[in-house]
Amino acid sequence: xxxxxxxxLPEQAVQEKGETRATRIGKHIALFLVVIGAWECVSxxxxxxxxxxxxxxxxxxSLVNLAxxxxxxxxxxxxxxxxxxAGFVIGSAxxxxxxxxxxxxxxxxxxISPYIxxxxxxxxxxxxxxxxxxxxxxxxxxxGIAALICFFxxxxxxxxxxxxxxxxxxxxxxxxxxxxxxxxxxxMLPNAMPxxxxxxxxxxxxxxxxxxxxxxxSASEGMGVLMxxxxxxxNMASSFAVLVMLTVMGYILFVLTEAADNWLVFWRHDxxxxxxxxxxxxxxxxx
Amino acid sequence: xxxxxxxxxxxxSAAPSAQAAKVVIEAVxxxxxxxxxxxxxxxxxxxxxxxxxxxxxxxxxxGKSTLLRLIAGLIPMTSGxxxxxxxxxxxxxxxxxxxxxxxxxxxxxxxxENVLLPTEMTRKPTTDxxxxxxxxxxxxxxxxxxxxxxxxxxxxxxxxxxxxxxLQTGAEILLLDEPFGALDEFTRERLNLELLxxxxxxxxxxxxxTHNISEAIFLAxxxxxxxxxxxxxxxxxxxxxxxxxxxSLLQSPEFNELVTEVRAILGAGA
Ligand SMILES: Nc1ncnc2c1ncn2[C@@H]1O[C@H](COP(=O)(O)OP(=O)(O)O)[C@@H](O)[C@H]1O
Ligand SMILES: [Mg+2]
Numbered sequence: 026x027x028x029x030x031x032x033x034l035p036e037q038a039v040q041e042k043g044e045t046r047a048t049r050i051g052k053h054i055a056l057f058l059v060v061i062g063a064w065e066c067v068s069x070x071x072x073x074x075x076x077x078x079x080x081x082x083x084x085x086x087s088l089v090n091l092a093x094x095x096x097x098x099x100x101x102x103x104x105x106x107x108x109x110x111a112g113f114v115i116g117s118a119x120x121x122x123x124x125x126x127x128x129x130x131x132x133x134x135x136x137i138s139p140y141i142x143x144x145x146x147x148x149x150x151x152x153x154x155x156x157x158x159x160x161x162x163x164x165x166x167x168x169g170i171a172a173l174i175c176f177f178x179x180x181x182x183x184x185x186x187x188x189x190x191x192x193x194x195x196x197x198x199x200x201x202x203x204x205x206x207x208x209x210x211x212x213m214l215p216n217a218m219p220x221x222x223x224x225x226x227x228x229x230x231x232x233x234x235x236x237x238x239x240x241x242x243s244a245s246e247g248m249g250v251l252m253x254x255x256x257x258x259x260n261m262a263s264s265f266a267v268l269v270m271l272t273v274m275g276y277i278l279f280v281l282t283e284a285a286d287n288w289l290v291f292w293r294h295d296x297x298x299x300x301x302x303x304x305x306x307x308x309x310x311x312x
Numbered sequence: 313x314x315x316x317x318x319x320x321x322x323x324x325s326a327a328p329s330a331q332a333a334k335v336v337i338e339a340v341x342x343x344x345x346x347x348x349x350x351x352x353x354x355x356x357x358x359x360x361x362x363x364x365x366x367x368x369x370x371x372x373x374x375g376k377s378t379l380l381r382l383i384a385g386l387i388p389m390t391s392g393x394x395x396x397x398x399x400x401x402x403x404x405x406x407x408x409x410x411x412x413x414x415x416x417x418x419x420x421x422x423x424x425e426n427v428l429l430p431t432e433m434t435r436k437p438t439t440d441x442x443x444x445x446x447x448x449x450x451x452x453x454x455x456x457x458x459x460x461x462x463x464x465x466x467x468x469x470x471x472x473x474x475x476x477x478x479l480q481t482g483a484e485i486l487l488l489d490e491p492f493g494a495l496d497e498f499t500r501e502r503l504n505l506e507l508l509x510x511x512x513x514x515x516x517x518x519x520x521x522t523h524n525i526s527e528a529i530f531l532a533x534x535x536x537x538x539x540x541x542x543x544x545x546x547x548x549x550x551x552x553x554x555x556x557x558x559x560s561l562l563q564s565p566e567f568n569e570l571v572t573e574v575r576a577i578l579g580a581g582a
Contacts, residue, residue, distance in 0.1 A: 191416065193412055193414050193416045194416045194418075196381075196386060196412070196416075197410075197412065197416045199386055199404055200384050200386060200404050200409070200410040201404070201429070201430050201433050201481065202403075202404045202405070202406070202433055203433055204433075207432070207433060211418070211429070211432070212418070215418065215420045218420075291420070292419045292420045292461055292463065295463075298461050298463065298464070299464070301461075302422060302459050302460055302461055302464065303459075305422055305459045306458070306459035309424075309458075309459065
């Protein structure tokens with residue numbers, strides 16, 4: 026766990042990585058091209074029906090068409106992204122708030138624990154039609170479904186993180202005469218941050234699933250609607266193009282949470298920790 | 313010499329200086345039982361004089377940490393009386409500070425931010441508080457590491473930060489529970505010497521827990537020997553060697569005689 030303070034180490038590590046990275050990326054691209062090429066051949070020679078598996082070139086053409094020529098796909102893209110993000114924010118906020126209440130209050134924790142188990146074992150996606158029935162057909166119910174599906178990992182991770190406090194650290198705070206609120210803000214919450222962030226990373230991909238399932242059930246806009254529309258009309262190349270765009274959306278969301286993790290839980294990321302240490306040394310003022 | 317110590321006055325005759333030194337920790341028949349069968353400390357009576365360095369030595373599980381926690385006001389005792397600076401101990405207090413075997417640093421705070429933690433319990437750190445924190449880190453040998461995060465520091469350096477944090481509390485009574493016990497021999501020896509220098513410099517009263525007999529003797533003016541099941545103070549031994557102590561003391565026959573004596577007390581109690 027303990028590493029010696031060595032300012033040159035991280036840069037060296039990055040340099041070493043950079044050398045191998047070029048060759049590694051090259052290998053990845055080569056493998057990707059081989060797979061795509063094989064797929065193209067399989068479809069071109071008619072070994073697999075175009076209606077089952079469209080050719081990569083056809084998917085690429087559809088993608089360009091959707092994204093740049095038709096252009097209206099971006100509206101749907103934005104709708105789904107908005108539903109997923111709003112659902113993520115609401116679901117995570119509720120999950121974290123409930124977990125903090127449960128973490129700080131033992132009797133509250135006891136009362137809700139059977140329901141936690143019930144929620145955990147229920148396939149929450151099954152609630153989606155009920156939510157639609159409640160909230161109607163607009164964007165609202167999709168946000169609700171996304172929130173419902175994604176709230177659990179932030180909840181359980183926050184609770185676990187808050188309860189998993191080092192006994193010795195707690196005793197140290199007590200020996201300093203710390204108040205309960207000081208222990209929460211200065212020890213319990215930061216201590217739980219890494220696992221809370223891990224919960225949020227899971228939640229963001231669940232929120233996207235929730236938004237799309239909501240759109241499948243009933244919607245007039247969003248990537249889920251496009252997906253259904255294209256598959257119903259057997260336009261498989263466009264369906265796959267929509268799938269590729271959803272992959273891109275998922276990746277963007279993932280990168281954003283990774284960046285948030287890097288920023289918030291800096292002490293678990295060596296490069297950022299070293300940078301912050303230097304910055305704090307530069308900015309140190311006693312006033 | 314082998315009889316268990318029952319009354320606090322029994323060690324009064326052993327005080328090296330004739331002047332009545334001020335007693336800061338006074339324990340009379342302090343007992344702590346965790347359950348019917350687990351009696352961690354039984355009938356401990358002793359007193360610690362202002363500015364003195366007292367070691368508490370005994371095998372692991374004999375109740376050393378429990379006794380320290382009682383003095384720190386972290387846990388309530390079962391019976392007996394315990395006063396610090398003339399006031400009954402009932403909760404953690406400003407004049408008593410504690411340091412543990414593990415550094416328990418907050419890994420999201422730099423060294424100096426960790427040192428400032430005790431101050432934050434009562435107020436927003438002032439300019440003077442911050443200057444003092446930096447000064448204490450230099451005193452504990454961490455110049456140039458004030459802004460390092462715990463993960464950037466070795467185990468020994470982390471424990472130095474913990475020591476600086478303890479000193480930042482401003483407590484005049486320091487309770488140290490095997491503070492360097494998890495470190496390697498060399499680091500521990502060096503930190504022990506620095507600890508002696510520092511507590512002398514700030515004129516602290518120190519109660520130092522260890523299970524290492526020669527460490528206990530080397531550091532202390534007085535060694536309280538504790539034996540297990542139930543945890544009792546078997547005897548309090550005065551250490552006559554002059555300060556400041558040199559490492560060479562460890563080789564002297566007088567020193568080794570005292571080690572043998574303490575070992576005999578521990579052997580008799582086991
Ligand atoms: N919180 C506790 N609850 C129950 N028993 C305890 C507790 N703390 C310590 N003990 C018991 O008290 C005895 C003394 O423990 P401790 O003071 O930690 O010993 P030492 O520090 O000398 O190793 C041990 O038998 C230990 O199991
Ligand atoms: Mg102990």
